[in-house]
Amino acid sequence: MKDILIYSSAWCPFCVRAKMLLDSKNLSYTELDVDQQPELRREMMERAQRHTVPQIFIGDHHVGGCDDLFALERAGELDPLLAD
Known part of the structure; x- marks a missing residue:
């Protein structure tokens, strides 16, 4: 199983939804809260080329x-992406 990393914010309903999907699949993930750590927000923006949360990485x-995470799940592409 590949590592899952999610940049998130405590107040973000989309972050909550994304984590609920991952939790429902019993997946473990590393959550980086960008609220109080501007360096993590900068890192996220550099890696993702986006400024909104959540930003989700599976492996590299x-x-x-x-919405992207849920689209992968609906298309049946999330589980294969997670597999090693």
């Missing part, structure tokens, strides 16, 4: 945000 693959 940038998934995108919440």
